[in-house]
Amino acid sequence: MLLPFLLFFLLCNSLAPVNSLNAEGLALLSLKQSLQDPEASLSNWNYSDDNPCSWNGITCKDLRVVSVSVPKRKLYGFLPSALGTLSQLRHVNFRNNKLSGRLPAELFGALGLQSLVLYGNSLSGSIPNEIGKLRYLQTLDLSQNLFNGPLPAAITQCKRLRTLVLRQNNFTGSLSDKFGSNLLSLEKLDLSYNNFSGSIPSDMGNLSSLQGTVDLSHNHFNGSIPASLGNLPEKVYIDLTYNNLSGPIPQNGALMNRGPTAFIGNPGLCGPPLKDPCSSEVSGASSPTSLPYLPDNSAPRGTDNGSGKDGRTNGLSKSAVIAIVVGDVIGICVLGLLFSYCYSRICASNQEKDENGYGFGKERKGRKECLCFRKDESETLSENVEQHDLVPLDPQVAFDLDELLKASAFVLGKSGIGIVYKVVLEDGLTLAVRRLGEGGSQRFKEFQTEVEAIGKLRHPNIVTLRAYYWSVDEKLLIYDYIANGSLATAIHGKPGLVSFTPISWSVRLRIMKGIAKGLVYLHEFSPKKYVHGDVKPSNILLGHNMEPHISDFGLGRLANIAGGSPTLQSNRVAAEQPPERQKNLSTEGASNLLGNGYQAPEALKVLKPSQKWDVYSYGVILLEMITGKLPIIQVGNSEMDLVQWIQLCIEEKKPLSDVLDPYLAEDADREEEIIAVLKIAIACVHNSPEKRPTMRHVYDALDRSSISSD
Numbered sequence: 001m002l003l004p005f006l007l008f009f010l011l012c013n014s015l016a017p018v019n020s021l022n023a024e025g026l027a028l029l030s031l032k033q034s035l036q037d038p039e040a041s042l043s044n045w046n047y048s049d050d051n052p053c054s055w056n057g058i059t060c061k062d063l064r065v066v067s068v069s070v071p072k073r074k075l076y077g078f079l080p081s082a083l084g085t086l087s088q089l090r091h092v093n094f095r096n097n098k099l100s101g102r103l104p105a106e107l108f109g110a111l112g113l114q115s116l117v118l119y120g121n122s123l124s125g126s127i128p129n130e131i132g133k134l135r136y137l138q139t140l141d142l143s144q145n146l147f148n149g150p151l152p153a154a155i156t157q158c159k160r161l162r163t164l165v166l167r168q169n170n171f172t173g174s175l176s177d178k179f180g181s182n183l184l185s186l187e188k189l190d191l192s193y194n195n196f197s198g199s200i201p202s203d204m205g206n207l208s209s210l211q212g213t214v215d216l217s218h219n220h221f222n223g224s225i226p227a228s229l230g231n232l233p234e235k236v237y238i239d240l241t242y243n244n245l246s247g248p249i250p251q252n253g254a255l256m257n258r259g260p261t262a263f264i265g266n267p268g269l270c271g272p273p274l275k276d277p278c279s280s281e282v283s284g285a286s287s288p289t290s291l292p293y294l295p296d297n298s299a300p301r302g303t304d305n306g307s308g309k310d311g312r313t314n315g316l317s318k319s320a321v322i323a324i325v326v327g328d329v330i331g332i333c334v335l336g337l338l339f340s341y342c343y344s345r346i347c348a349s350n351q352e353k354d355e356n357g358y359g360f361g362k363e364r365k366g367r368k369e370c371l372c373f374r375k376d377e378s379e380t381l382s383e384n385v386e387q388h389d390l391v392p393l394d395p396q397v398a399f400d401l402d403e404l405l406k407a408s409a410f411v412l413g414k415s416g417i418g419i420v421y422k423v424v425l426e427d428g429l430t431l432a433v434r435r436l437g438e439g440g441s442q443r444f445k446e447f448q449t450e451v452e453a454i455g456k457l458r459h460p461n462i463v464t465l466r467a468y469y470w471s472v473d474e475k476l477l478i479y480d481y482i483a484n485g486s487l488a489t490a491i492h493g494k495p496g497l498v499s500f501t502p503i504s505w506s507v508r509l510r511i512m513k514g515i516a517k518g519l520v521y522l523h524e525f526s527p528k529k530y531v532h533g534d535v536k537p538s539n540i541l542l543g544h545n546m547e548p549h550i551s552d553f554g555l556g557r558l559a560n561i562a563g564g565s566p567t568l569q570s571n572r573v574a575a576e577q578p579p580e581r582q583k584n585l586s587t588e589g590a591s592n593l594l595g596n597g598y599q600a601p602e603a604l605k606v607l608k609p610s611q612k613w614d615v616y617s618y619g620v621i622l623l624e625m626i627t628g629k630l631p632i633i634q635v636g637n638s639e640m641d642l643v644q645w646i647q648l649c650i651e652e653k654k655p656l657s658d659v660l661d662p663y664l665a666e667d668a669d670r671e672e673e674i675i676a677v678l679k680i681a682i683a684c685v686h687n688s689p690e691k692r693p694t695m696r697h698v699y700d701a702l703d704r705s706s707i708s709s710d
Contacts, residue, residue, distance in 0.1 A: 024065045025052040027082040031068075035077035035099075041070055059408065064088040067408070071117075071426050072096040079123075084109035093406075093426065095141070096120035105130045115139035117406065119165065122146055132157035139406065143167035143190065151175065151196075156182040163188040167215070174198025180206045190215040192239070199223035200245075205231035211471070217241040217265075224248075225269075230255045235472075241265045248278045390478075392467045393455030399425055401469065404478070409433070417552075417559040422481060431466070432482070436475035436559055444470060447561045451477070454554045457526055461518030463541060463551040477558070482541035482549050487511065490542055491624060502663035505670055507546050508625045512677065514548040515540060516699040519618060522553065523611045523695050530554070533609035535617035536598040536631075537624060597631025597641050601687055612689035615698065619643075619684025626678055628661025643685045650682075677702070 021029075025047075032045050045055045053060035059067035065086045071093050078101030083089070089110040095117050102125035113134050124146040131137075132154025140158075143165045150173030151166070162185050171194040180203030187209050197220040205228030207214075214236055222244040229238060230253030238254060239262055246268025249255065260273045270278040390401040409421040418436045425431070447470060455465045469476040484490070493500035503511075515535075522530045532553050539552045600616035603609075620631055623642050631642045640648075649659050656671060659678075667674075680701050686692045693701070 020050055021047050022051050024086055025049065027085050028052050028055070028058065028065070028068070030080050030082040034080045035075050038074050038076075041073040041075070059091075061088070067091040067093075069093040069426060070097070074098060076100075078102075079104060079107065081106035083107050086110055088112060090114045091117075091408075093117040094121065095426075099123055101125075103128060108133050112136055115406065117141045118145065119143040119167075120145075124148065126150070127152055127155070129154045131155055134158055135160065137161055138185075139163040141165040142169065145169055147171060149173070153178070159183065160185055162186060162209075165190045166194060167191070168193040170194065171196055175201050177201055178203070180204035183207065185209055187211050191219065192216065193218045195220055197222065200226055200229070202226040202228050205229050207232060210236050213237045213239055215239045216243070219243050221245060225250055225255070227252060227255075229253075238262060245269055249274065390467050390469050393452060394464070394466050397467050399429065404431075404433070404469075404476075417555055430481040432463075432479045434477045434479070434555075436477065443561050447475075447558065450554065450558055450561060453527065454558075457522075457530075457553070459518055459521045461514045461548055461550060462521065462553065463549045477555075479551070480549075482551070483544050484542035484546060486538045487540035487542060487548065487621070488537035490546075491537060491628060492630065502661075503546065505664055505667035505674070509673070509677075511540070511542070511546065511548045512622060512625065513699070513702055515550065515618065515621065516695060516702060518548070518550040519614055519695040520699050522550075523614070529611075531609045531611050532614050532617075534598075535614050535621070537621060540621070600689065602689060610689065611694070612692050615684050615692045615695060616689075618695070618698065619681045619692075622677055622681035622684065626661065626664075626674060626681065627659055628663060646682070 029045060029047065032042050035042070037043075041056055043056075045052065049055070051060070051063055052058050052065060053063060057068060057070040058065060059069070066088050067090060068083070068086075069091060072095070075094065075097040077099060079094075079099060081104040083092070084104065084106035087110065090112055091114060092107075093115070097120070099118070099121040100123060103123060105128035108128060108130040111133055114136050115138060117139065119141045120143075122145065123142070126149030127142075127147065129152045131140075131152060135158065137158040138160050140155075140161060141163065144167065146169065147166070148170040151171055153176040155161075155164075156176050156178045159182055161183055164183070164186060165188065167190045171191075174197055179201045184206060186207050189207070189210060190213075192215040196216075200216065200221050200223070205226065208231075210232055214232065217239045218241070220243060221240075224247035225240065225245055227250040230250055232238065232254040234254050236254050241262065242265030245263075245266040248271040249263060249269055251272065260275075263269050263274060270276045390399075390404065403425055404423065407423045407425045409423045412420040412422050412432065414420075418434055421433045421435070423431045423433045451465070451468050455468075458464065463482060464480045465477060466480065467478040469478070485494075490503050519532065519535070522532060530553070532550065534552060534556060535550070539550065541549045541551050543549060598617040598620045600613045603613060620642060623629075623646055624631060627642070627646070629642055629645070632639055633642060633645045635645065646659065656675065657665075657668075660668075660674065664674075680698060683693055684698060
């Protein structure tokens with residue numbers, strides 16, 4: 001009797017790890033069992049874990065699976081129905097694998113699904129009607145598979161759908177009549193290289209959110225081109241090549257001024273921009289109605305050179321010809337005088353203003369640009385911003401706009417110059433993306449020149465701008481992601497968090513020297529000897545080894561060009577707020593709102609920043625790192641800035657211990673170094689700009705004081 005009991009006990013213990021894994025983990029293990037994994041990408045998917053949140057490709061929120069993403073891993077097999085049991089599932093991505101079989105209808109039981117990306121596999125069969133249940137679906141990319149059958153009409157119930165890409169499949173049948181009426185959020189549409197047939201829905205012209213190329217090419221669409229397609233945004237390129245379309249090409253809106261390449265491969269199409277005239281045009285060429293209008297619609301009579309017997313004239317009289325010639329000469333002279341006046345007055349004025357930095361005349365490669373007869377900015381923009389694509393500023397940029405938009409994004413912070421996101425691409429690359437906002441003055445060329453100049457800056461203590469994106473409604477700046485947050489948080493902690501690990505004096509010294517190095521590079525070695533203009537701890541980011549990276553350089557100007565609010569302007573507005581609105585500020589709030597704490601005194605009088613502004617701001621940062629205090633200090637019932645407070649302490653001859661950050665008490669034996677840095681800081685915040693040192697002198701002074709950055 002003991003032996004069976006012992007076997008039962010051992011069997012229970014061997015099954016214990018299975019029982020410890022939650023239901024979502026079991027569902028994912030059924031996926032693993034249905035796949036062959038030659039690269040062992042799913043090797044850490046194990047029964048022994050309590051939950052799957054640490055597994056490769058799995059993202060959880062509150063211990064619930066929200067994303068399954070295993071792209072480009074050569075996975076074989078099929079998708080099991082168990083995936084649909086993940087009730088909080090939001091994103092599924094198996095792109096560029098070797099999956100086969102059909103899409104299980106049960107997958108669409110995950111009603112919160114927002115993106116389904118399966119392109120580059122060998123999946124087949126039709127799309128289940130259950131897809132209509134996915135009311136939150138935004139991205140559906142099934143391109144480069146073997147799907148067939150009609151596109152279910154139920155897909156029009158996915159009214160939040162923004163991206164629909166079905167390229168290179170075997171879909172057949174016609175599109176739903178409600179395609180353009182229901183899918184009003186669509187921004188990207190690619191149905192190319194399929195076997196779709198029937199007419200193009202007339203309501204497709206309602207898709208006013210579409211961008212880029214609407215690709216319906218290489219199908220079997222027939223009938224005429226709906227004139228309503230002209231209602232699409234004018235910057236949208238409509239590719240209708242290689243279908244069975246017929247009839248005249250409508251000449252309105254987005255269909256106008258397109259080259260023939262958008263329509264070739266449709267033998268039945270006629271009219272401009274094709275060379276094939278429509279039949280009515282051919283017959284009309286010889287009909288009486290094609291003649292110039294005459295009162296009696298008859299051919300002109302009279303054959304002599306002057307006047308005929310009937311009194312009609314076949315040509316202009318000599319006096320009329322002379323009058324026309326004289327008028328032309330006078331008109332040319334007037335235009336010449338007008339141009340000369342414009343050049344001498346307006347262009348000369350612009351050249352003079354350029355020297356002061358605020359005119360419209362621009363120097364472009366040694367040639368002055370006179371904008372007396374300037375094109376409208378919207379027209380200039382349309383010439384330059386057609387592709388709406390990501391522009392890399394570094395040859396090592398290997399991601400594209402699609403990868404960026406499909407990536408996971410988390411808000412890092414908000415300010416008057418837009419929102420900053422932490423973006424994690426599918427391959428694990430992490431970026432910081434600043435969204436400058438929508439609308440604004442559309443000065444694309446100016447923005448392009450400025451952003452590409454910033455993109456050329458390369459220094460280990462300056463955040464690198466890797467790429468940018470511009471469209472009329474969206475401007476993005478893509479930077480390296482810096483892992484350890486801002487210097488403001490490192491000095492003061494994060495609002496609301498009790499735990500706080502202060503940084504030691506030696507680390508602070510390394511940070512001080514790194515910031516100085518970055519500013520010396522900007523001031524002396526950058527192509528235009530730049531000024532940052534907004535140096536403060538929230539703009540100093542810290543890397544893995546606490547090395548400093550100066551961020552947001554040039555951001556105020558870029559935001560101004562793009563229509564945002566420049567940093568300095570927002571700081572001045574904040575400085576004018578009543579004291580009661582400036583009390584009890586968080587660390588980041590004080591750093592961002594009370595920007596005047598870091599700005600030089602002359603900033604309120606002089607509009608154009610100078611390098612001495614940066615020196616003053618750097619001095620305030622040194623004081624902040626020594627004292628651990630915010631730039632605005634509450635003293636009794638009043639407030640004073642940090643510079644005034646430190647000067648008061650010096651006048652009252654207070655000991656260093658009264659000034660020093662309490663967290664630096666353990667570093668009291670390094671008093672000599674601390675006093676040396678304090679002297680440098682006081683020199684930097686001198687009230688007179690002329691008496692402040694340059695950043696080169698500041699950096700040299702740190703070295704002469706035997707301050708180590710190790």
